[in-house]
Amino acid sequence: MEDFADLYSFCDPGASIAEMWSQQGWNITLRRLLNDWEVDRVANLLQRLEDFPGLNTNPDAIRWKHDRDGEFSVGRMYKRDLATQSGEIAGPWKQIWKSNTPTKIKCFTWLVCRRACLTQERLKKRGFQIVSRCFFCHEKEETNNHLFLHCRVTAQIWYLFQSIIQDPWVVPEHTADLLNCWMRRGGSKTQKKWWNLVPSCIWWSIWKERNNRCFKNITNPMQKVKENCINTLYFWCKEEGIDDVNQLVDFLGYL
Ligand SMILES: [Zn+2]
Numbered sequence: 001m002e003d004f005a006d007l008y009s010f011c012d013p014g015a016s017i018a019e020m021w022s023q024q025g026w027n028i029t030l031r032r033l034l035n036d037w038e039v040d041r042v043a044n045l046l047q048r049l050e051d052f053p054g055l056n057t058n059p060d061a062i063r064w065k066h067d068r069d070g071e072f073s074v075g076r077m078y079k080r081d082l083a084t085q086s087g088e089i090a091g092p093w094k095q096i097w098k099s100n101t102p103t104k105i106k107c108f109t110w111l112v113c114r115r116a117c118l119t120q121e122r123l124k125k126r127g128f129q130i131v132s133r134c135f136f137c138h139e140k141e142e143t144n145n146h147l148f149l150h151c152r153v154t155a156q157i158w159y160l161f162q163s164i165i166q167d168p169w170v171v172p173e174h175t176a177d178l179l180n181c182w183m184r185r186g187g188s189k190t191q192k193k194w195w196n197l198v199p200s201c202i203w204w205s206i207w208k209e210r211n212n213r214c215f216k217n218i219t220n221p222m223q224k225v226k227e228n229c230i231n232t233l234y235f236w237c238k239e240e241g242i243d244d245v246n247q248l249v250d251f252l253g254y255l
Pocket residue numbers: 134135136137138139140146147151152153
């Protein structure tokens with residue numbers, strides 16, 4: 001039984017189907033004769049194959065395979081690239097852009113979290129030959145994480161705000177991590193409104209003071225920097241109608 005058509009006539013479900021399949025060029029070789037029960041099964045299988053409509057009756061089209069609807073957009077590709085690239089920073093990007101800070105502060109916060117702020121670390125990566133020193137402690141290189149998180153001088157402002165919730169914490173390694181864990185803490189719902197503004201406010205105050213020291217050769221005492229930070233936070237909250245901050249400012253002012 002060398003030929004598929006012969007096999008099919010042996011099964012005897014109908015010659016027309018056998019002709020059709022043989023026209024398809026199928027050529028099946030059997031090693032032995034089929035038993036009766038196998039003949040029924042083969043006939044059944046062939047009938048189902050004939051009825052099989054295929055996986056999809058739609059015409060072929062180019063589809064974006066990473067989303068169900070198959071639609072492609074540059075935004076989707078960008079998000080996917082961000083999620084899959086090794087070494088990428090995971091940050092609370094939505095919260096940054098939805099925060100109640102001025103637009104330029106949102107951009108600035110985003111830069112800090114992505115370690116893209118023009119610190120001396122960044123300038124060195126761009127090929128500038130400089131001897132990097134932190135403008136606050138004069139002890140370590142000025143890197144993004146050192147300046148905004150780990151410097152023993154700028155850390156005083158973090159401790160000022162941390163003293164409010166009286167919760168022991170370990171300073172995260174990266175700025176994006178800090179923003180993530182900061183937003184998970186912070187007390188009641190109304191408190192959260194101003195609490196979530198604090199990291200941006202601290203970073204902005206540090207950055208302004210750093211630029212004063214770097215470009216204008218003006219050095220304000222840290223007490224003044226803290227005051228500026230609190231005033232900035234107060235101003236932002238007033239602009240957004242967050243009144244709860246009055247208590248906070250009184251408390252911090254008292255400190
Ligand atoms: Zn330092």
